[in-house]
Amino acid sequence: MSDVVWSGEWVAERLDVRLSGDGLRELMGLALRRNPKRAHLLVSRVLGKHIPERPGTVYGVGLRLGRRVRELLGDSRADAAVVLGYAETATGLGHSVADGIGGVSCLHSTRRRVAGVAAAGGFEEEHSHATSHLLLPEDPALLEGDGPLVLVDDEFSTGRTVRNTIAALHRRHPRGQYVVVALTDMRSSDDAAALEKFAAELGAGVDVVALASGRVSLPGDVLERGQRLVAEAEAAAKSPAWQSSSDDAGGEPEATRVELGWPQGLPDGGRHGFTATHRARLNDALPGMAGRLADALDRAGVVPRTGAVSGGSTPPRVLLLGCEELMYAPLRLAVALEQRLGEAAEVRFSTTTRSPVLALDDPAYAVRTSIAFPAHDAVAAEQQPAGETAQGTRYAYNVAPGADPRRRFDAVVLVTDSTSDTPALHAPGGLLSRLAEHTDQVLLAVVPSYVPLQQPLRGPDFSSYAPEEVGWLLQDMSHTQLEAPTEEREEAIQSGGAHYAESLPVEYQPSAEYEQLFHSALEASAARVARAVGTVTETVLAERAAAGSRPSGGDEGEGRVAPRRPVLVSLARAGTPVGILMRRWARHVHGLDLPHYAVSIVRGRGIDANALRWIAARHDPADVVFVDGWTGKGAITRELADALAPFDGFDPELAVLADPGGCVRTYGTREDFLVPSACLNSTVSGLISRTVLRGDLVGPQDYHGGKYYRELVDADVSRLFLDTVEARFGEVRTAVAGDAAALLASDRAPTWxxxxxxxxxxxxxxxxxxxxxxxxxxxxxxxxxxxxxxxxxxxxxxxxxxxxxxxxxxxxxxxxxxxxxxxxxxxxxxxxxxxxxxxxxxxxxxx
Incomplete structure (x- = not known):
């Protein structure tokens, strides 16, 4: 990667900056910041931010660092790690390091506030032009574990930002080990000593993994000299064509939109967390998306479909350009496109940035050209971190060719998220028109901005069940009037004027005589219910054991396996008490703590797709077992199978307590007997209503709804039902073992x-x-x-x-x-x- 002229020489000579360390000149150049806090910028050649580079090189560096982290931690500790990348520069690098570790989740800090998402933390980066970092994980538990936290930045300079981050996170969730990963470790001996002292005071280990290490020597008046150099250079430049300004006039841009076919519900990056399951889905989809990009380049006349370049011809140059924090998705697309096109094109990758840097078209300077354009994301100014607004100037460096025509790109594929696909992007003077000034073809690929879903609702805030018993993937509609008289509902439903799920019946209040019947029925049938609970649970556990172990995940995690553990997903609400009882049986008999959620399914409308999306982001869909109370004629069994058809990996098999209709393979009994939880409504189901699905209340990013009838607490027998059945577990264990063995050995095909x-x-x-x-x-x-x-x-x-x-x-x-x-x-x-x-x-x- 050596140049005839080092791309840091211009700054080194004029600013008296000296680099010491093996291989640093091959990894980076130097430029001048337009920032009063810092004069110089170490410009990485392998980061994919300021300098377009081969995608495989950029991604490969992150993978290599991730493998070194795994070697440092050992497999068991590495599998428990979480990666945190720094915005905006190291978001893609953080993802790549996580891929290299294998099978771990990652998160990156962000400077974009997201409506409805509460911050799980934040920290300051003093030297930056935009100092505030937010942590917005969709699942707060992502940062709550005790495994190693791996912090990834492009440059480890003084260590202040890392210390700020660790201190802020350690106050909330202490852990024993942190690993700092960077392309370059440029700390002084005093900085290294400060980190050691900090770690000792914290009582935690802090290790450092870097691609290269060295030192930067700066004169005492570096800020003043740097600012003077910037002013002189800008005055001399007088805005040449290769340093286009956002104030220049521009024509209406012509960009060809490319539909990527981005997988539904797949996050566009790690702003809210990115799991091993997400990574697997992306890996599966990348070849198809790269194919669509290649086809679009062929239609645009940039790269021939045959992939052949005529003898003596120079392959076309294609740049995939990401936007600010959106680095990982464009990088992986660029890698896939590079692999697909091979020698038919020279593919490069970089991203836009907020960072203001002086551009000088000199081979001895790292940032030779600059395209400036107005910010184009749709985040409102009041949602931005303090000191920033949604307005402002953004930059794309080394995209314009400058004075050297060999640097010109034949096509630029801009990859942005839907939040940034705004009129400002398409307007004259916007990024698309700026790019059109410097290339023959501009293509636009938009990745859907990921909208985090709310965490499951849990008792006591929602339902009278203990919080660990079940997580309700519903939105709380407790304060919405949804009840209607039974006769009005029936007339509307049968006339086709309304669906049964658009309203709720008035909650039935039992008479004293009826309440006594419930208690008598519970006492009489508790052992029978317990036996059916045990049988269906043992059947589920045996089926999962027969399915074998699964890989622990990750590109680098092959060969490691973890036992399959069922994830119980009850169909709210009749399935919820059964799911809780199955969970209690697994814990009581086997010591297993099974995850359990409740989701909505509506006849004729399907299952809650957002709830499935939330589950799939955190669990292997193959581990999910759907649970209901009983079957009737099998309508919900059929509905579940149809509803799951568009989703990958979920098993549509339904596990029920009683299957008198002969509709499923996994059941506790096929006798039609009284399950006492059927006797009542919410008062035996955690005080939760039947679920609601109505267009004016449930949007495309919402869960189905449900109500918590807090006012009925005095009549609640939900826990009494569960505790009474659980108390009979011991006496039915022997019978359950025989029932489950016989069931597993029998022909369980549905008879309908x-x-x-x-x-x-x-x-x-x-x-x-x-x-x-x-x-x-x-x-x-x-x-x-x-x-x-x-x-x-x-x-x-x-x-x-x-x-x-x-x-x-x-x-x-x-x-x-x-x-x-x-x-x-x-x-x-x-x-x-x-x-x-x-x-x-x-x-x-x-x-």
Whole structure:
């Protein structure tokens, strides 16, 4: 990488700056800052910020540093590490180091505030032109572990920024080890001693990994001399064409937009965290995205589709240009494009920056040309860190060719995020028009800006369950009026004027007699429920064990494996108590602490895609087990399979406590018996409502909604139900072992017997809509509590399991008809073709 003339000579001679250290001249040049706090800038040739460089070189340097970190830490400690890169310069480098370590998450600091995302910390960088750094992880737990924290910057100069960062984070979440990674370690002996003293006072280890080390010697009056040199150079330059100003006139830019096909829900970078799962999704998508870029360059006449360059011809030069903190995604795209095009093109990578640097078109100076343009991201001024605004000037260095035509790029592919794809970007004088002045083709690829999702809601703020029992991936609509009279809801639903998920029924308040029935049923069936809980849990654990271990993740982590651990995802809300009980069984019997979340699924509308996106960002989708209370005719089973089809990696198999409909393979029993949690509504489900999906309340980035009925706390029996069932775990363990073994050895294929029975009943009773036939004890109870029931069909001899059904039916004046041939204990029939005052097919009025 050596030049005939060193690109730092101009500054070194005039500013009396001296570099000492092996290999430093090959790694960097020098330029002058337009910054009152610092006179000089060490300009890296391998960072991809100020100097366009081969993408493979830029990415390879980060990978190499990451591998050295793994060697330093050892595999077990490295696997527990989290990487933090510094904005804006080292965001891409931090990602690359994380890739080199393998299988670890990374985060980068940011200077862009994001509405609705609370800062998990921050620190100051005194010497910078923009001093404030924010930490905005989507998941605050990312910074809460006790594994090593790896801090990545391009240059480790004095150590003040690193000390500020560690001190701020250590106050919140102390840990025993920090690793500082940089391209160059330029500290003085006093700086090194200060870091050692700081680490000793902190009681933690602080190690340093750098590509090269050396020293910078500066004269005492370096700031004054630097400012004088900048003023003289700017006066002499008089804004030549290669140092275009944002004040210059410019024509309407013509940029060709390229649709990358960026994976849905994949973060555009580490501003809010980037996990091993994210990295795997990006790796899978990169070849396709690089192919689309290559096709666009071919259509633009820049690179031939054949990939061949005629003899003696110079390959076209193509620059992928990222924007400020958005370095990693453009870098990986550039690497993939470089690999795809091979020798057919000379691909380079760099990014724009906020940093004001003097440009001089001299081979002995590192920043030869500058393109200045107005800031174009859409973040409001009041959301910016103190001392900054959304307005201002940004820069692209060494993109314009200057006086040397060999430096000209035949095409520039600008990669930005959607937050920055604003009118200012496209306006005359904006970045696109500035680029068009210096290249033949400008292409624009926009990566969707990642919008973080809220963390799961947990008790006691949302639900009466303990916070560790379940995380609700819902938005809290507790203060929104959603309830409507049962008759109004039924009429609107059956007329097609509303979907059942757009409103809530008024919460049923049980009579003293009904409450006593619940307690009696709970006492009578607790062991039966416990046995079914144990059986379905053991089946799930056995199936995951049979699936084997999984790689611990990461490009550099091959060969290391970790045991599969189920992630329970309950379908709110009937599945939630069952999911909690399964979690308790796994802990009680096996000492396993299984993650558990509750998500919304709506018949006819699908599953909450944002909730799946949140889960997939933190867990391997292959580990997810969807849980529900019971099956009826299998509508939700089918809905789940259809809803998961567009998502990669999720198993649509549903695990349920009871499967009387024969709809699933994984179940605790196929008997239709009373699960006491079906007797009540929110008061046995953590005081949470059924879920809500309504267009005016749930936006594209929102979870489905739910309400927390805090006012019903005196009637809440949610924990009583769980504790009563758990208390019977010990006595059913032997029976569960036999049940699970027999189940795993049997043919568990769904029979769909329930669906056939529902079709027969719908035809026999003249209903004409299978959605109005609700089979099973649980579904019949829901009909009596939430809908307008027409009649109940009870299997002759069903016994005490139906005591609560008979009482509810009596209270609502609904007839109970005993029948002989019925695969369920009972079936609830919703009043067909309901309008208030209407009668059913048998002439009976609705109650």
């Amino acid at each position: 017997a329930g669906w056939r029975a529902v079709e027969r009943i719908s035809e026999e009773y003249g209903i004409g809509d299978v959605n109005l036939v609700k089979p099973g004890v649980g579904e019949t109870t829901r009909v009596l509590l939430r809908r307008v029931p027409w009649k109940v069909l009870a299997r002759r001899g069903a016994g005490s399991d139906l005591d609560h059904v008979r009482l509810l039916a009596e209270q609502r004046g609904v007839p109970v008809e005993e029948v002989g041939e019925l695969p369920y204990s009972c079936v609830g029939l919703i009043h067909p073709r309901y309008t208030r005052g209407a009668t059913g097919p048998d002439g009976r009025a609705a109650k």
